[in-house]
Amino acid sequence: MAIGAALAPTFVLWRLGAALAAFLLALGIGCHALDELAGRPLGTRLSRRALIGLAGFGLGGAILLGVLGALTVSVWLIPFILAGAFLALAYNLELFAGRFHSDVWFALAWGAFPALTGWFVEATDLRAEPVVIAGFCTLLSLAQRRLSTPARDLRRRTATLHGELTLTDGRVWTLDRAGLLGPLEGALSALWMATVLLGVGLVVGRLWT
Numbered sequence: 001m002a003i004g005a006a007l008a009p010t011f012v013l014w015r016l017g018a019a020l021a022a023f024l025l026a027l028g029i030g031c032h033a034l035d036e037l038a039g040r041p042l043g044t045r046l047s048r049r050a051l052i053g054l055a056g057f058g059l060g061g062a063i064l065l066g067v068l069g070a071l072t073v074s075v076w077l078i079p080f081i082l083a084g085a086f087l088a089l090a091y092n093l094e095l096f097a098g099r100f101h102s103d104v105w106f107a108l109a110w111g112a113f114p115a116l117t118g119w120f121v122e123a124t125d126l127r128a129e130p131v132v133i134a135g136f137c138t139l140l141s142l143a144q145r146r147l148s149t150p151a152r153d154l155r156r157r158t159a160t161l162h163g164e165l166t167l168t169d170g171r172v173w174t175l176d177r178a179g180l181l182g183p184l185e186g187a188l189s190a191l192w193m194a195t196v197l198l199g200v201g202l203v204v205g206r207l208w209t
Helices: 002-006 013-039 048-072 075-092 103-123 128-157 177-207
Strands: 164-166 172-174
Touching (some): 002 103, 013 048, 013 075, 013 103, 048 075, 075 103
């Protein structure tokens, strides 16, 4: 989101702050609660009622901030609010037979959508530039997803692992969970840190211009 906002032709810091707060509520709280409600991937002991409450708080708070934004910035934020609510519910609850619970929809929902929203809350328009930015964020999110899926399977779903890898020079590597998980988690850490630095750098650049 910060990337899209910082690259917009106009930049107002409080608009970005409000949009980030909405996404923190929706994604950080609401979507994780819905995800846990659907399949307990995090393995928490929170009750169903508590998870529903957290989901309602997160999504409700995000929608409220969105409505305030529509009243103060542009009424055309309403389609973004509706799209965000739909994506949160359809993806995390695996609605419509799980059609929206895929790598591509993850990348669109967590990459393209925040980038377009960040641009729009600042510029209140859409043009070619934010579409290209959204494409970059989509591919970045897709790369993260392709790495996180096998990493998550290794961490949470693998009971035993046995195997060997024979190199062309005759050396033999024993395959284990730590050896397979290390490169995946290292790449994921590098990607999210690089993304944060890019967003912060762009925002700081706008504040100093």
